[in-house]
């Protein structure tokens with residue numbers, strides 16, 4: 001993703017993995033293939049691998065540099081994590097290289113926000129050092145939604161049969177709390193003027209979006225409120241990972257309606273390429289417009305994934 005400014009804030013990202021990932025009808029169990037293909041035909045080829053019938057999904061972390069803080073949003077899958085499954089056992093070197101390419105060291109991060117605590121959003125919260133999980137960012141305060149954290153804690157403690165999910169909480173979240181570096185907050189938490197959360201429950205029990213306002217600019221990191229531009233035009237399509245698909249759809253529609261036809265920059269976790277973009281209303285639904293640049297300035301004109309109405 002090409003870096004851009006939100007007022008005085010610089011936003012960039014680095015990638016852990018990218019490329020074709022899941023078929024549309026696997027990712028969205030209520031989708032029908034013909035409808036999905038009709039929509040995808042109108043979108044940029046970068047969002048869908050037609051030859052393999054796979055949606056293109058990026059796993060990435062975002063770096064937000066405000067005049068006062070270095071902030072990391074979502075920490076991908078992480079390294080040396082047990083029981084994550086073969087699909088997530090790819091090399092994690094690109095993430096380390098990407099982080100270093102920002103000229104940052106782990107010590108430089110002031111805040112880590114996890115939009116939610118799924119396996120691909122909290123992995124680099126910790127590293128394995130001498131057989132022990134320790135916070136990767138020693139000087140950071142980690143912001144976890146209280147509702148989200150407590151839900152996974154309860155699942156970890158009560159559903160021992162659900163071993164894989166429990167492990168994520170145990171190795172990537174609990175050690176941060178035990179180190180005294182976690183701040184469990186409400187879903188409308190405000191860190192300071194211009195940095196605040198809004199709820200996006202449904203994809204996970206307590207998912208939140210992270211908002212930044214600087215000067216007159218507004219950007220919202222939406223986590224997994226949507227995984228693909230298809231969900232703008234078909235907002236009822238929740239993913240196979242959503243425990244509450246209807247609540248996820250309600251959250252999606254509320255957020256899409258709130259940003260539609262505004263200059264709010266929307267940054268979904270998994271969109272490939274430029275990732276960031278804008279939302280336009282289109283009849284009863286919406287369409288996605290990827291950010292483009294004009295003389296280095298983000299512009300909402302001429303986006304590549306425009307869906308003609």
Ligand SMILES: [Zn+2]
Nearest residue numbers: 118120224269
């Ligand atoms: Zn995700």
